[in-house]
Amino acid sequence: MTIQTSDRETAARLARRPWLTTPIRPELEVSFEFFPPGSSAANNQLDSCIAELAPLEPSFVSVTYGAGGTTQERTVTTIESLAASTDLEVAGHLTCVGSTAEEVDTVVDSYVAAGVRRIVALRGDAPPGEGDGTVDGGYHTAADLVTGLRRRPDGDQFDISVAAYPEIHPKAASATADLENLERKFEAGADRAITQFFFDTDVFVRWFETVRMAGISAPIVAGIMPVTNFTKLVGFAERCGTDIPSWMYDLFGGLDDSPEIRRMVAATVAAEQCRLLVEHGVRHFHFYTMNQPELSVAVCRMLGIKAAEAGAESLAG
Ligand SMILES: Cc1cc2nc3c(=O)[nH]c(=O)nc-3n(C[C@H](O)[C@H](O)[C@H](O)COP(=O)(O)OP(=O)(O)OC[C@H]3O[C@@H](n4cnc5c(N)ncnc54)[C@H](O)[C@@H]3O)c2cc1C
Numbered sequence: 001m002t003i004q005t006s007d008r009e010t011a012a013r014l015a016r017r018p019w020l021t022t023p024i025r026p027e028l029e030v031s032f033e034f035f036p037p038g039s040s041a042a043n044n045q046l047d048s049c050i051a052e053l054a055p056l057e058p059s060f061v062s063v064t065y066g067a068g069g070t071t072q073e074r075t076v077t078t079i080e081s082l083a084a085s086t087d088l089e090v091a092g093h094l095t096c097v098g099s100t101a102e103e104v105d106t107v108v109d110s111y112v113a114a115g116v117r118r119i120v121a122l123r124g125d126a127p128p129g130e131g132d133g134t135v136d137g138g139y140h141t142a143a144d145l146v147t148g149l150r151r152r153p154d155g156d157q158f159d160i161s162v163a164a165y166p167e168i169h170p171k172a173a174s175a176t177a178d179l180e181n182l183e184r185k186f187e188a189g190a191d192r193a194i195t196q197f198f199f200d201t202d203v204f205v206r207w208f209e210t211v212r213m214a215g216i217s218a219p220i221v222a223g224i225m226p227v228t229n230f231t232k233l234v235g236f237a238e239r240c241g242t243d244i245p246s247w248m249y250d251l252f253g254g255l256d257d258s259p260e261i262r263r264m265v266a267a268t269v270a271a272e273q274c275r276l277l278v279e280h281g282v283r284h285f286h287f288y289t290m291n292q293p294e295l296s297v298a299v300c301r302m303l304g305i306k307a308a309e310a311g312a313e314s315l316a317g
Pocket residue numbers: 063064065066067093094095120121122123124125132140141142143162163164169170171172173177178181185194195196197223
């Protein structure tokens with residue numbers, strides 16, 4: 001049988017296409033985000049989360065920081081404990097609203113004292129009714145904060161990530177203003193940007209092209225939110241300016257009381273999203289774990305990232 005050119009092209013195209021059952025590229029990087037636990041039960045949950053995720057050898061793990069006074073002590077304690085008890089690269093989130101530059105510096109000093117020099121530098125949001133949250137003698141934007149961090153005597157030793165918004169920050173004046181703000185953060189010395197979570201991959205891809213066309217060549221890390229609780233996610237996404245496409249309502253609607261099925265759907269959706277993003281040049285995924293490891297582990301496995309199996313070498317040998 002003679003194979004026509006168009007058949008060959010189709011076969012070649014299909015061969016290139018990463019099927020869901022084929023784990024992809026080991027050179028992908030992943031990182032995991034946690035929130036600081038507020039009870040001893042939540043502490044235990046974080047410990048088991050770390051135990052599941054650490055073997056996947058993330059580039060770093062990060063701990064969120066509640067702007068405006070919430071969780072800040074817990075963030076520092078969690079960071080100290082992770083740095084002391086694991087070999088993981090730990091990143092501390094840091095916000096600047098509601099604080100003076102000196103207060104921010106004190107938090108940075110405590111990160112440094114714990115051996116942590118990775119920082120996710122953020123503006124943060126003021127609590128409702130407190131204006132824009134800026135205070136005299138404080139940093140007004142994340143770009144200002146990055147400048148302040150780099151100006152410290154140890155400023156060149158920090159690895160600084162900043163936030164980016166594929167769907168545009170809800171308070172940004174325009175898409176252009178938001179992009180210019182991202183440029184300012186890199187000009188101030190940020191090393192990479194981690195995006196807000198998103199589900200419309202086409203929107204991300206268009207935004208990513210705009211970022212590159214603007215001359216930003218620094219790593220852009222895609223923030224991935226595997227769906228743990230759809231109802232809560234809808235409210236959270238609205239506050240963050242993240243669109244929930246209608247196909248997600250179709251997929252997750254009616255699964256509130258079917259956690260197993262919901263988890264299977266959630267893992268498939270997030271893995272497929274990552275695969276599409278890999279096709280568009282994304283190489284680093286930051287998982288918003290909500291301190292629940294299973295979905296991140298499952299998605300990583302489908303990406304070809306899994307813990308080295310004990311005894312695998314001797315079996316192979
Ligand atoms: C990866 C990631 C991690 C995060 N971690 C945390 C965390 O640990 N703790 C936490 O509290 N929050 C966290 N956030 C949320 C973040 O603090 C908010 O999105 C905040 O509104 C903007 O922070 P930023 O660093 O992007 O600010 P900036 O870069 O300074 O601003 C981002 C955009 O928002 C606009 N903007 C922001 N605030 C205003 C305002 N008041 N008025 C007008 N325009 C405004 C800016 O003009 C700009 O376009 C995180 C977000 C991301 C994406």
